[in-house]
Amino acid sequence: MKCLLNADGATSGSVPLEPEMIQSIHTIFVELFEIKPERLTPQAKLFEELGLDSLDAIDLVVSFERVFKIKPPHSEVRDIRTLSDVYSLVQRYYGLENVAAS
């Protein structure tokens, strides 16, 4: 799985994730948090609309580690509010991990 990167090799929030990565994120939400796929829109608010709480946020990060092999710091995880923020977080750290690996 490859993340789309900017020309300088850095990730950007303006660059979309590959569909298969979005699907992988959605799979986490469906399997772990039992949220119906049709509710998983980029604007969906994790806590107010999808019903997650702080315990779920921790397990979301654990799932990122398992699925994407990334370990975003909790200080950044605390700031995510919407599913779009999740995409950006995964994109940013997946990109960094892959740049470091290459």
Added chain:
Amino acid sequence: MKRRVVITGAGFVSPAGVTCQEIFAFLSVGKSAVRRRPELSKVFGVQSDLCAPVEDFDEKDFPRQWRRSMSRISLMAAAATQSALARAGWDEKLTQSSRTGLSFGSTMGGTSAIEKAFRALFETQAFEGFLSTTFLQIMSHTAAANLATAFGIQGRMLASCTACASSLQSIGFAYENIKYGLSDAFICGGAEELHGVMVGVFDTMKATSMQFLNCFSSTPRPFDTTRDGLVVGEGAGTLLLEERESALRRGAPILAEVLGFSTGSDGGHMTNPSREAMARVMQEALLDAQLSPHQVDYVNAHATATPVGDVAESHAIYQIFGGETPVSSLKGSLGHLMGASGVIELGACLGMLENEMAMHTQNLRETDPACAALDYVKSEPRPMKLNTVLKNSFGFGGVNASIIIRKAIS
């Protein structure tokens, strides 16, 4: 200050039913909860593949926010608690008071979650994928913690982890808290989930029944001369205990009154029971209830059908009650439901009080001459005047507990 304590609600998840009446009916017609599960011996290499499972429990009945931290043990406990509170006509607002406590026990945490978590941990040698909610499923007080969270408990939380005495201790501690004015109501009981590890532990100790694999409803055989061990089971049970006056004020159904309780330790051996210690605890429960032995109509024994345990308990009962008081064990029918055994068997006793009938010991045909000369109720339930019952539960580590209940008197 000593206050009277009553039982106003009871709910169960068990191989024999979900209400006192269902469990009573199951027992009274001589049904057996024992089943063969060949996968036990295939996966865990145990010699006895007998168990007493709950076969019709739907774990998906609860919201995800409950289930994420619940193993099967907590899910069964939650279902039993929902049922008990509903039957008690308990208002949710009463739960959300610092005067309402929770006392709930088990031998272990969620054993299926323990297996899953530690299998992955030791195979990968890494915490990757170890969810935060996993630990909440496996910690030793997982049932109590999950119930407190799910039902909004704000009062005292007690979590006895005293093996097979867990749930009777939980009820006793709840009773003492209310009796001495520390709380006004308590949700209490215990649970256990079936797992091959639990069967294997008793198998290793040569305490499981192995001679009746081909006629498995014929075992366990408490007090019988051919008994050869216990059958491990699972379940959950919850009672609601309330201070009597406040229960009467709210018009609660009074199922029975708790008159006395005591618990103590052998202080000798981990697994070899002490008849003196058992007798001492029964005597102390009588003192607490301010009753003499002849005022107890029936003794519900712990008797698991192990060679050593039944002999010790029978002599302890004889020492206190002599040979005139009717005695039986329910494990011949139910198996040994471990941390849930005390509360589920006490639930059956509530059914006995209501029906004025002492239940028989299933599979007791010929009493072991090594057991004391008690009045064993065998073959069939015995109709009788039944007002007061003493119930025993004993656990590994030499922990003993006895509780006395009486039919509600208006």
